Amino acid sequence: MMTLTLHRLDLGSDAQAADCLTSIDPRSALLTATDLSATRGDGVFETVVVVDGVPQALDAHLDRFERSAAMLDLPAPRRDLWRLAVLAAADELREHTARGAVKFVMSRGDEAGEAVVPVPTGWAIGFAPDSRPGGTTPEVDVVLLDRGYRHDVAQTSPWLLQGAKTLSYAVNMAALREARRRGAQDVIFVSSDGYVLEGPNSTVIARIGGVYVTPPAELGVLPGTTQADVFSALSSGGDPVETRVIDVAELRAADAVWLCSSTRGAAPVRSLDGTPVPVDAHATDRMNDALNERTA
Numbered sequence: 001m002m003t004l005t006l007h008r009l010d011l012g013s014d015a016q017a018a019d020c021l022t023s024i025d026p027r028s029a030l031l032t033a034t035d036l037s038a039t040r041g042d043g044v045f046e047t048v049v050v051v052d053g054v055p056q057a058l059d060a061h062l063d064r065f066e067r068s069a070a071m072l073d074l075p076a077p078r079r080d081l082w083r084l085a086v087l088a089a090a091d092e093l094r095e096h097t098a099r100g101a102v103k104f105v106m107s108r109g110d111e112a113g114e115a116v117v118p119v120p121t122g123w124a125i126g127f128a129p130d131s132r133p134g135g136t137t138p139e140v141d142v143v144l145l146d147r148g149y150r151h152d153v154a155q156t157s158p159w160l161l162q163g164a165k166t167l168s169y170a171v172n173m174a175a176l177r178e179a180r181r182r183g184a185q186d187v188i189f190v191s192s193d194g195y196v197l198e199g200p201n202s203t204v205i206a207r208i209g210g211v212y213v214t215p216p217a218e219l220g221v222l223p224g225t226t227q228a229d230v231f232s233a234l235s236s237g238g239d240p241v242e243t244r245v246i247d248v249a250e251l252r253a254a255d256a257v258w259l260c261s262s263t264r265g266a267a268p269v270r271s272l273d274g275t276p277v278p279v280d281a282h283a284t285d286r287m288n289d290a291l292n293e294r295t296a
Helices: 058-071 079-093 170-181 225-236 246-252 281-293
Strands: 005-011 023-026 043-051 099-107 119-125 142-146 184-192 204-210 212-213 242-243 257-262 265-272
Touching: 005 079, 023 079, 043 079, 058 079, 058 099, 058 225, 079 204, 119 225, 142 170, 142 257, 170 184, 184 246, 184 265, 204 225, 204 246, 212 225, 225 242, 225 257, 225 265, 225 281, 257 281, 265 281
Parallel strands: 142 184, 142 265, 212 242
Antiparallel strands: 005 023, 005 119, 043 099, 099 119, 204 212, 204 257, 257 265
């Protein structure tokens, strides 16, 4: 049975952070039936991997959490409170697993509540995801799916919230189901005008002509915290890295491709739309070793 630990945040209080945090049974009721996270998917979240009780890249996740909240016109998160909640959940995980994760969520709140403006609902839940077989990251088969937007949609239509990590995941889940229908496990979204974007829950890294490349946030992709740590490690080791636009033809001709996410690390892509992609096991191990060696 999956290990769970849940902490509820009182986001309507100005009290000290410790007084705004309550540990509750993870299988008890948390939300009303009229909470906007459930009825509208109106909120933001982050997932932080936890190694031996230590949340990895927590500051980067909190930065992105604040950015997403601002894009949705949500109240600015109290950083001290959210940090305390993540640390509390991570500390409890230490007793059950060497490697887990904490998801922390801010909903806009209860649309049927007494307040004229809904008071946000917040919680942090720790869990132990499926372990990696043999300690390795599985290779993945990937399909390319058109997201239906031009690559400049973040500039032309900011109300579409491209680049925010929101609770509205129906499209992402539908894309993953489509991948399974096509015999693959994951997806890389591309723009309608032919540029590489991101996965439903991952950032793309491609090695093109010996250079490790990832698409820029200006394309409306979520800035990847794991990808940033991978690039830092690669750069420190003398490997060239670059953030720039990648067209689909370049991706198909890449030396190697990875999907990066907090819980999975750097997962090597072994096929794109059924066409084999070279897998560099040595580079994959280097990336994941660097991720596993992080102390914060």
